[in-house]
Amino acid sequence: MSVSYPWHLEGSYFEACNCETACPCVWFNPPSEGNCKLLVAWHIERGHSEGLTLDGLNAVLACYAPGHMQEGNWQAALYLDERANAEQSDALVRIFSGQAGGHPAVLAGFVGQMLGVKHAPITYEANGKERRLLIADLAEMKVHAIDGIAGGEATINNPPLCVVPSHPSVVAKSEVYRFRDYGFEWEFSGRNAYFSPFVYHP
Numbered sequence: 001m002s003v004s005y006p007w008h009l010e011g012s013y014f015e016a017c018n019c020e021t022a023c024p025c026v027w028f029n030p031p032s033e034g035n036c037k038l039l040v041a042w043h044i045e046r047g048h049s050e051g052l053t054l055d056g057l058n059a060v061l062a063c064y065a066p067g068h069m070q071e072g073n074w075q076a077a078l079y080l081d082e083r084a085n086a087e088q089s090d091a092l093v094r095i096f097s098g099q100a101g102g103h104p105a106v107l108a109g110f111v112g113q114m115l116g117v118k119h120a121p122i123t124y125e126a127n128g129k130e131r132r133l134l135i136a137d138l139a140e141m142k143v144h145a146i147d148g149i150a151g152g153e154a155t156i157n158n159p160p161l162c163v164v165p166s167h168p169s170v171v172a173k174s175e176v177y178r179f180r181d182y183g184f185e186w187e188f189s190g191r192n193a194y195f196s197p198f199v200y201h202p
Contacts, residue, residue, distance in 0.1 A: 007091070007100055007202065009054065011045035012124075013164055014131040014195030016141050016174040023192040025069045026159035026169075036065040037186045039141055039179055040163055041133045042096075042198065043124040049091035049100070057081040057088065058122040059096050060135060062179055063111070069161065073112040077182055079135055082119045093117055101202040103165055115182045129153070131172075131195050142176040143193035156194070169194040 016039055017023055019032040040061045047054035060079040067073070080092050094100040098108025123134040129145035148154035155168040162169060172193035179186045 007047075007049035007095060007102075009042075009044050009047040009095065009198070009200045011043045011047070011198060012126050012131075012195070013040065013042045013198045014126075014133070014141075014143055014172070014193065015040040015163055016143055016172075016177050016193040017191065018177075018186070018188055019192045021146065021173055021192045022156065022171050023194070025065075026156065026161050028068075028070050028160050030068050031065070032192075035067060036063070036069055037179070037184075038063040038065070039133075039139060039177065041122075041124055041131075041141065043126070049095065052087055052091055054084075054088055054091060057084050057092065058124045059092055060122060060133065060139070061096060062139070062181070062184070064184065065110075069110065072110045074110050075113045075115055075182075076111045077115040078117045079122065079138070080117065080119050081122050084119070089119065095200070102200050104200060107163065126195075129172075131193075138181050139179045140176050141174065141178070143172040143174050143195065145170050145172045145195070163194070164196050164198040166199040167196040169196050 018037040042059045058081040062077045064075045098105035125132040133141040154171040157168040174193045
């Protein structure tokens with residue numbers, strides 16, 4: 001059961017998975033390949049938890065859904081910025097594991113097995129229509145936005161399932177997707193991605 005803590009996060013996020021663009025899972029349709037291999041990254045521009053600042057820190061969640069995402073049974077692994085001290089790490093675990101409520105608790109409700117939490121050097125880059133993530137030798141992800149028919153970014157707003165409900169998701173494609181940990185070895189490109197600002201709170 002989630003517990004309400006006074007906390008607030010805002011910043012930038014992006015994700016990529018093995019589905020074709022645009023991912024059907026956000027509409028509660030089956031994944032393109034029958035399962036979902038999802039990597040999500042957040043950069044906290046401004047954040048706090050019970051008076052503790054979380055500004056500038058990063059977090060990443062790797063998820064594997066063996067079938068329809070709505071059915072749950074996800075396996076997940078959480079990666080935290082190695083620059084976070086013990087108190088900050090505890091706060092990030094509470095928030096991103098869903099213990100502190102808010103939308104992360106909704107996502108955590110689909111997770112059947114938490115594989116672990118690791119601290120690592122996390123590089124998060126946002127440059128115009130591109131986003132890039134690097135976690136030491138464990139993961140790399142680079143995506144670029146898809147242009148809409150009227151110019152600008154193509155977006156999806158308010159789908160039934162999403163990582164960020166506070167903002168429309170920019171539809172993107174992966175240039176690089178690589179993840180190797182917990183017995184998983186995923187590597188592909190040219191698949192679905194999303195990015196947007198985000199706001200989370202209880």
